[in-house]
Amino acid sequence: DAKTTQPPSMDCAEGRAANLPCNHSTISGNEYVYWYRQIHSQGPQYIIHGLKNNETNEMASLIITEDRKSSTLILPHATLRDTAVYYCIVRRNFGNEKLTFGTGTRLTIIP
Amino acid sequence: GAVVSQHPSWVICKSGTSVKIECRSLDFQATTMFWYRQFPKQSLMLMATSNEGSKATYEQGVEKDKFLINHASLTLSTLTVTSAHPEDSSFYICSAIPGQGIEETQYFGPGTRLLVL
Numbered sequence: 001d002a003k004t005t006q007p008p009s010m011d012c013a014e015g016r017a018a019n020l021p022c023n024h025s026t027i028s029g030n031e032y033v034y035w036y037r038q039i040h041s042q043g044p045q046y047i048i049h050g051l052k053n054n055e056t057n058e059m060a061s062l063i064i065t066e067d068r069k070s071s072t073l074i075l076p077h078a079t080l081r082d083t084a085v086y087y088c089i090v091r092r093n094f095g096n097e098k099l100t101f102g103t104g105t106r107l108t109i110i111p
Numbered sequence: 112g113a114v115v116s117q118h119p120s121w122v123i124c125k126s127g128t129s130v131k132i133e134c135r136s137l138d139f140q141a142t143t144m145f146w147y148r149q150f151p152k153q154s155l156m157l158m159a160t161s162n163e164g165s166k167a168t169y170e171q172g173v174e175k176d177k178f179l180i181n182h183a184s185l186t187l188s189t190l191t192v193t194s195a196h197p198e199d200s201s202f203y204i205c206s207a208i209p210g211q212g213i214e215e216t217q218y219f220g221p222g223t224r225l226l227v228l
Contacts (some may be wrong), residue, residue: 034216043115043204043219044155088155093215096143096162099206101155 004088007064009106018075022088027070032093033064035073037084038104044087047073049058114138115207117220124195125228132223134205140185140206141151145217146178149202161188195227 005023012018024033031049036044048055048062050071055062061074075082087104091097114137124130134144142163148153159180160168167180179191188207192199202224206217 034221038155041202041222041224042221043117043206046113046216046218049216096160096168097215098145098160100155100157101147101216103154 001050004090004102006086006088006102006105008103009108011108011110012075012078013110014080015077016037018078018082018107018109019095020073020075020086020107021070022073024088024090026028026090027068027090030089033062033068034089034091034099035060035062035086036089036099037086039081039084044101045080045084047086063101078107078109080109080111083107112218113218115205115210115218115220117205117223119204119223120221121224121226123226123228126196127194129163129191129193130195132192132203132225134188134190134220135203136186136207136209136218139207139209141188141209141228142185143208144182144188145206146188146190147204147206149222155204158190166198179186193227195225197227200225200227 032049034049035047038044048060050062064071085104085106089099116135124128144161146158149155157170160172161180161182163182169175175193182188202222204222206219
């Protein structure tokens with residue numbers, strides 16, 4: 001699996017958009033970009049994933065650069081409940097493919 | 112949809128005893144489940160991949176005789192920590208993949224916190 005690089009921590013004001021970057025310069029053509037988050041003392045929560053097109057769901061938007069070497073997760077209107085560790089993971093989309101968690105970005109939403 | 116549960120949510124046991132943790136997919140069938148462990152202030156580490164009806168595949172460094180995994184049905188996988196010791200105290204989390212579609216996302220359970228005294 002390709003490795004990812006994320007900033008260790010970020011702050012964002014409540015109500016503003018939170019933009020979380022991720023570098024995955026060695027990503028392979030068949031690897032997807034996945035985002036999960038982990039709120040303290042809970043299991044990870046799936047947020048969104050994509051291959052090469054930008055994606056949006058009820059939780060967030062995922063912007064993937066044209067060369068696929070980096071991506072940005074956007075939480076459009078951050079709330080205090082969005083405070084968590086956010087993990088960017090690249091993974092082939094086959095059944096037994098495991099997720100390899102890095103250290104992620106600790107996002108703190110400031111009131 | 113895609114809800115994964117774990118039981119118990121927390122457990123305290125004496126050193127030397129065995130502890131069983133259940134992972135269930137509530138609204139889907141999961142041919143593949145994964146077991147992770149997370150120590151304080153660390154990231155999740157995969158322990159093993161569990162496939163229904165076959166033996167689990169363990170990651171390097173994980174003792175298969177200490178961490179017994181059984182995936183007897185498409186909705187249930189169990190992890191048994193045998194002869195638990197204080198160093199096994201950790202947060203154990205399972206995940207499951209619904210079906211065998213083109214895009215196979217892992218969904219995680221809420222985790223089980225184990226404290227071995």
